[in-house]
Amino acid sequence: MIKKNADILIKNGLIITMDADGRIIEGGLIAISGAKIAGVDSKETLSSWKAEEEIDAKGCIVMPGLVNTHTHLPMSLFRGLADDLPLMTWLNDYIFPAEGKYLSPETVKAGTCLSCAEMLLGGITTVCDGYFYEDHVAEAVLASGLRAVLAQGVIDYPAPGAPDPQKNIHVAMGYADKWKERSSLISPSIFCHSPYTCSTETLKKAKQAACERNLLFQIHAAETNFEWETIQKEHGKTPIQYLDSLELLDEHTLLVHAVHVDGNDISTIAKRKSAVSHNPESNMKLASGISPTSDLLAEGIRVGLGTDSSASNNDLDLFSEMGSAAKLHKIHQMDPTAMKAEDVVKMATIGGSNAIGLGSITGSLETGKQADIIIIDTRKPHLTPMYHPLSHLVYTVKSSDVRDVMVAGKLLVRRRHLLSLDMNAVMDDVMIVRNTIVGKDQK
Amino acid sequence: MIKKNADILIKNGLIITMDADGRIIEGGLIAISGAKIAGVDSKETLSSWKAEEEIDAKGCIVMPGLVNTHTHLPMSLFRGLADDLPLMTWLNDYIFPAEGKYLSPETVKAGTCLSCAEMLLGGITTVCDGYFYEDHVAEAVLASGLRAVLAQGVIDYPAPGAPDPQKNIHVAMGYADKWKERSSLISPSIFCHSPYTCSTETLKKAKQAACERNLLFQIHAAETNFEWETIQKEHGKTPIQYLDSLELLDEHTLLVHAVHVDGNDISTIAKRKSAVSHNPESNMKLASGISPTSDLLAEGIRVGLGTDSSASNNDLDLFSEMGSAAKLHKIHQMDPTAMKAEDVVKMATIGGSNAIGLGSITGSLETGKQADIIIIDTRKPHLTPMYHPLSHLVYTVKSSDVRDVMVAGKLLVRRRHLLSLDMNAVMDDVMIVRNTIVGKDQK
Numbered sequence: 001m002i003k004k005n006a007d008i009l010i011k012n013g014l015i016i017t018m019d020a021d022g023r024i025i026e027g028g029l030i031a032i033s034g035a036k037i038a039g040v041d042s043k044e045t046l047s048s049w050k051a052e053e054e055i056d057a058k059g060c061i062v063m064p065g066l067v068n069t070h071t072h073l074p075m076s077l078f079r080g081l082a083d084d085l086p087l088m089t090w091l092n093d094y095i096f097p098a099e100g101k102y103l104s105p106e107t108v109k110a111g112t113c114l115s116c117a118e119m120l121l122g123g124i125t126t127v128c129d130g131y132f133y134e135d136h137v138a139e140a141v142l143a144s145g146l147r148a149v150l151a152q153g154v155i156d157y158p159a160p161g162a163p164d165p166q167k168n169i170h171v172a173m174g175y176a177d178k179w180k181e182r183s184s185l186i187s188p189s190i191f192c193h194s195p196y197t198c199s200t201e202t203l204k205k206a207k208q209a210a211c212e213r214n215l216l217f218q219i220h221a222a223e224t225n226f227e228w229e230t231i232q233k234e235h236g237k238t239p240i241q242y243l244d245s246l247e248l249l250d251e252h253t254l255l256v257h258a259v260h261v262d263g264n265d266i267s268t269i270a271k272r273k274s275a276v277s278h279n280p281e282s283n284m285k286l287a288s289g290i291s292p293t294s295d296l297l298a299e300g301i302r303v304g305l306g307t308d309s310s311a312s313n314n315d316l317d318l319f320s321e322m323g324s325a326a327k328l329h330k331i332h333q334m335d336p337t338a339m340k341a342e343d344v345v346k347m348a349t350i351g352g353s354n355a356i357g358l359g360s361i362t363g364s365l366e367t368g369k370q371a372d373i374i375i376i377d378t379r380k381p382h383l384t385p386m387y388h389p390l391s392h393l394v395y396t397v398k399s400s401d402v403r404d405v406m407v408a409g410k411l412l413v414r415r416r417h418l419l420s421l422d423m424n425a426v427m428d429d430v431m432i433v434r435n436t437i438v439g440k441d442q443k
Numbered sequence: 444m445i446k447k448n449a450d451i452l453i454k455n456g457l458i459i460t461m462d463a464d465g466r467i468i469e470g471g472l473i474a475i476s477g478a479k480i481a482g483v484d485s486k487e488t489l490s491s492w493k494a495e496e497e498i499d500a501k502g503c504i505v506m507p508g509l510v511n512t513h514t515h516l517p518m519s520l521f522r523g524l525a526d527d528l529p530l531m532t533w534l535n536d537y538i539f540p541a542e543g544k545y546l547s548p549e550t551v552k553a554g555t556c557l558s559c560a561e562m563l564l565g566g567i568t569t570v571c572d573g574y575f576y577e578d579h580v581a582e583a584v585l586a587s588g589l590r591a592v593l594a595q596g597v598i599d600y601p602a603p604g605a606p607d608p609q610k611n612i613h614v615a616m617g618y619a620d621k622w623k624e625r626s627s628l629i630s631p632s633i634f635c636h637s638p639y640t641c642s643t644e645t646l647k648k649a650k651q652a653a654c655e656r657n658l659l660f661q662i663h664a665a666e667t668n669f670e671w672e673t674i675q676k677e678h679g680k681t682p683i684q685y686l687d688s689l690e691l692l693d694e695h696t697l698l699v700h701a702v703h704v705d706g707n708d709i710s711t712i713a714k715r716k717s718a719v720s721h722n723p724e725s726n727m728k729l730a731s732g733i734s735p736t737s738d739l740l741a742e743g744i745r746v747g748l749g750t751d752s753s754a755s756n757n758d759l760d761l762f763s764e765m766g767s768a769a770k771l772h773k774i775h776q777m778d779p780t781a782m783k784a785e786d787v788v789k790m791a792t793i794g795g796s797n798a799i800g801l802g803s804i805t806g807s808l809e810t811g812k813q814a815d816i817i818i819i820d821t822r823k824p825h826l827t828p829m830y831h832p833l834s835h836l837v838y839t840v841k842s843s844d845v846r847d848v849m850v851a852g853k854l855l856v857r858r859r860h861l862l863s864l865d866m867n868a869v870m871d872d873v874m875i876v877r878n879t880i881v882g883k884d885q886k
Contacts, residue, residue, distance in 0.1 A: 079827075083834040084769075084783040117824040284770035285838070287779040314838040315825050320763070326527075327727035327767070328774070336730040340527040381560040382758050382842075384522075384870045385877035391526040395728070395757040399825075400843035427827045434828035 006031035006038050006051040007409065013057025013375065015040065016389055018064050018349045018364040022342070024389060030062060032371040035184075035408035040365050059379045060403065061389055064364050065125025065372040066318040067352030069277040070218075070256050070306025072131045073141070074111035076118070077102065077433050079310040087224065087286050095311060099132075102437060103160040108133040109140045110429035116144030117418055117426050118316050122399030125372040125407045126363075128254070128277070128306070128356045130191025130218050132160040135175050142183055145412045145420040147372060149356050151189035151218050152176065154206050155197050169202065173209050180213070185408060187358075189216040194223070195239050196230045200246060207248045216252055216357050219243070222265070223257035224288050240265035249274045254356060256306065258296065259289040266292065266299055275302040275355035278347065280325045282308030290332050293325070293347075294339060302359075304352030305344075318348050319399045326394050341394040375404040449474035449481050449494040450852065456500030456818065458483065459832055461507050461792045461807040465785070467832060473505060475814040478627075478851035483808050502822045503846065504832055507807050508568025508815040509761040510795030512720040513661075513699050513749025515574045516584070517554035519561070520545065520876050522753040530667065530729050538754055542575075545880060546603040551576040552583045553872040559587030560861055560869050561759050565842030568815040568850045569806075571697070571720070571749070571799045573634025573661050575603040578618050585626055588855045588863040590815060592799050594632035594661050595619065597649050598640050612645065616652050623656070628851060630801070632659040637666070638682050639673045643689060650691045659695055659800050662686070665708070666700035667731050683708035692717045697799060699749065700725075701739065702732040709735065709742055718745040718798035721790065723768045725751030733775050736768070736790075737782060745802075747795030748787075761791050762842045769837050784837040818847040 008031075015028040017040060029046045031039040039049065075095075082094035108131070119127060126147040131137055134152040141148045152172035153159065162171045169190075176188035190210045192198045198206070203219075210217040222228060222239040231239045240261055243249055249272035256277045258269070269276065278293050296303050305325060307316045322344045329339035353363025362372045376397055378386055383401065386392050405413035412420045451474075458471040460483060472489045474482040482492065518538075525537035551574070562570060569590040574580055577595040584591045595615035596602065605614045612633075619631035633653045635641045641649070646662075653660040665671060665682040674682045683704055686692055692715035699720045701712070712719065721736050739746050748768060750759045765787045772782035796806025805815045819840055821829055826844065829835050848856035855863045 077828070079830075080834045080839060081830045083831065083838060084780055086779060090779070114824055114827060121824060281770060284774040285779065287773045287777050287781075289777070290774065314834070317825070320766070323763070324767070324770070327724060330730045331727040331733065331771070334730050334732070336529060336533070336728065337527055338730075379870065381557055381564060381866060381870060382760065384557060384873055385520070387522075387524045387877070387881065388526065391523045391757070395526060396523060398760075398841055398843055400841055423824060427822065427824060430827050434830070438830065 001048065003050040004031065004039065004048055006033045006049055008032040008053045008055065009049055009051040010055045010057050010062055010373065010375065011046065013060045013062035014389055015365060016061060016063040017366065018346065019366050030365060030373065032409050035370055037365060037367055037369050037371050039367055055375070055404065057375050059377065061376040061378055061393070063374055063376070064349045064362070065374045065405065065407065066123050066348050067126040067304055067356070067363055068119060068124045068307055068316065068318055069128045069254070069304030069352045069355050070279055070308055071115070071127060071129055071316060072309035073115040073127070073129050073137055074103065074108040074131055075309035075311040076115045076316070077107060077111040077430060080314045081311065081437070083314070098437065099160055102433060103132065105133055105136045107433050108136045110426070110433060112137045112140035113144065113421055113426045114430045115310065115316055116141060116146055117421050117423055120144065120146065120405050120412050120418060120420070121402065121416065122317050122319065123374040123376070123402035123405060124316065124318055125374065125405060126353060126358060128218070132162060135178065138179055138186055142186060143421065145407050145410060147185045147362060147407055149187045149189045149216055149358070150179070151191035151216070153191045153193060154202060155193040156199050156202055157197065169205050169209055172206070176213055176215055187216070189218060191218040194220040194227060195242055196227050203248060204246055210252065216254055217248070218254045218256060220257055221255040222260040225260065228260040238262065238265055240268055244268050244272065252357065257283065257288065257291065259283055259291045261292065266295055269296070270299040270301050275304070277306040277355060278303050278325065279306040279308040280328045281321055282313045284324065284328065286312055290328065293329060294333065297343065302351065302355040303347055304355035305347045317399045319397055322348050322394045341391040344394045345390050371406055371409040373406045374402050376401050377403040444491065446493040447474070447482070447491055449476045449492055451475040451496045451498065452492055452494040453498045453500050453505055453816065453818070454489065456503045456505035457832055458808060459504060459506040460809065461789065462809050473808060473816065475852050478813055480808060480810055480812050480814050482810055498818070498847065500818050502820065504819040504821055504836070506817055506819070507792045507805070508817045508848065508850065509566050509791050510569040510747060510799070510806055511562060511567045511750050511759065511761055512571045512697070512747030512795045512798050513722055513751055514558070514570060514572055514759060515752035516558040516570070516572050516580055517546070517551040517574055518752035518754040519558045520550060520554040520873060523757045524754065524880070526757070541880065542603055545876060546575065548576055548579040550876050551579045553869070553876060555580045555583035556587065556864055556869045557873045558753065558759055559584060559589055560864050560866055563587065563589065563848050563855050563861060563863070564845065564859065565760050565762065566817040566819070566845035566848060567759065567761055568817065568848060569796060569801060571661070575605060578621065581622055581629055585629060586864065588850050588853060590628045590805060590850055592630045592632045592659055592801070593622070594634035594659070596634045596636060597645060598636040599642050599645055600640065612648050612652055615649070619656055619658055630659070632661060634661040637663040637670060638685055639670050646691060647689050653695065659697055660691070661697045661699060663700055664698040665703040668703065671703040681705065681708055683711055687711050687715065695800065700731065700734065702726055702734045704735065709738055712739070713742040713744050718747070720747050720749040720798060721768065722749040722751040723771045724764055725756045727767065727771065729755055733771065737772060737776065740786065745794060745798040746790055747798035748790045760842045762840055765791050765837045784834040787837045788833050814849055814852040816849045817845050819844050820846040
């Protein structure tokens, strides 16, 4: 028998494909050639493959890497700086001043490296980000090996690295044009902060610039009551209807949060084929409200999960986010059958990649797709016994159970050792920023 | 200078004492003599102690072991057996039949060992349990080295190991008398299942038997709407008022859940000095409702955190439970300042030990108390940087970050290796039960 060649074979695992049929293959095989998946096969066809390198996944779950559809990577610098505070106190007295004082190309890079280390060790292989100094965010993400959609932030105030609001879109497009062809792993994007911090003119110009370049347009939308009331007062519309009236909603728009949306808003989002990033833990911790995620999904809207930044949440952990999503919607609807495990895993994988426009290349284990794969070691007391793997992923598996992580066929975490970044150097760099913030020169 | 002698010194850690003053000591020292804490000192007095054994906690948080105030240990056998189902379907079609078919002294012991392994590795040093075959639960817990309050369950139906409901209290007292003086680590208790599964007579007799022996009396109370309506219909009272009318509420009573309680119920619980076990993740996942925990605490009621069993929740992880508690009450009250990190850590430590009657011996790091101590390694990307340690414990630390665990001065986990149980044997034993349940003889 002539054997098919591959570079790497992942063998003996319980493969959760997250493909359209929801195939789960016990003791199966994944063959990887270059950056791509060359085959996803059952135990029976194992012997028809050969490769130089084999990874034994016995006793492990093998699944698509998780997709984090919303965060602000450098903000891990401010993880836990200020908790349990009213939103506006948190923003105005802590976060905005800290951003003004401590952000620079160097600190942004340090914070981003830290975030990438945390995400990779927690099984996230694709991230969608928006922040300032995004050129430096992108350099750090590139070094980490993660796949990413990275957006320069746009806001009508002086911002870190973009002191003149008149030039905010110009800065964003300069970044986007620079990164357009730079790496197959990084897609530039643009992120308008919100309907209440960007003028009508800025919103329209930013969307137009995004359309011209075929970029994902991101915006925090309908996050808080404050925002809803502000937009209602200024424009006589809900945030979603206001954005729609500016022709901002289409299939290349990602609405982040979508908490305060009514039935009419949901219909509009569905009609325009826009996508939503759902960030349950951030919405809980900041008491923003609860997004009607079940209704969004029922309307066929693409919904992905997001962690939001470590400054608000206070980590970048999509396993924890999955558990919170399932439990939050059950208690909110007073229905234990709401938001089933399968729906939640979907949001964290293929649903997320669909939402950020990468559905055709990542988010599921299928022949021809990019080899973005994680291996979870289930031989641990808290993961024993296992009856239903999807339920396990949502209710029991922790990010620390992720053993190996691969992006585009390249192993970035092996046996919980991060291969792409020097983890100690990354933590040391961030501690220097932290010590400056708390006014100490030494730890 | 004459040095003070101790058996073990834990040095250089960030010590979170959870004492009445909330002392946090940077680079401090804990001296342990025998089972007890001989001193909790600052860096300056370090040199006044000597000991044979020293544990370096540099870069670590040192804190009281966590107190899990509610679980059913053997039910880890059924972890994730049935999720996303209506409560009564889950109970009647899955859990009760599985209990009837697969519980025996041997399987109960296997499940308990698994639960103890998970809890110890996750920083839990004290557990409060209620189940059947509790004699065998106690044997397993004793082997694990955990501190525990362990109750034989009482229900007015044929139960595993107690087939004749007429003798349920007799069985429970036989167990309690056997374990009364058996080990300083194990306190027997009695657990009436609920106001709707135990008759008025059973409830009164069980409480009387508990009083005569000075045992903690536990009961699931005011958990679901179903229970509330049933008791209202049968007795014309809320569950709490019904239990109070039977004189069941006093300072030796632990009310588990207390979800459906009104202001009058809260006043009654406070007046009777009863305690509450709060299980937010179980209440969320089963869509039982949200306990008014802030109100209970405001009335001075002793409240501890509980994980509930792995069959409902699906793990025994108090770090995750802390995060869920903080976030759930913030979103429920739409107030990000509700349920602050400090309040949550208190519920998971000294609040919990107070609730189950062990407040004078465990739950805080103070001279003279039992040496129930955990050490958390904070040198990890997701725990970098740290600004506020209590906030870190609630929003960022994971159970897998626990490095060392000590109960009564004895090290049970060292560098994440479980010393008291053979972890692989424990998992193998449970897999045999699991394979029987799913109808396979082999994995």
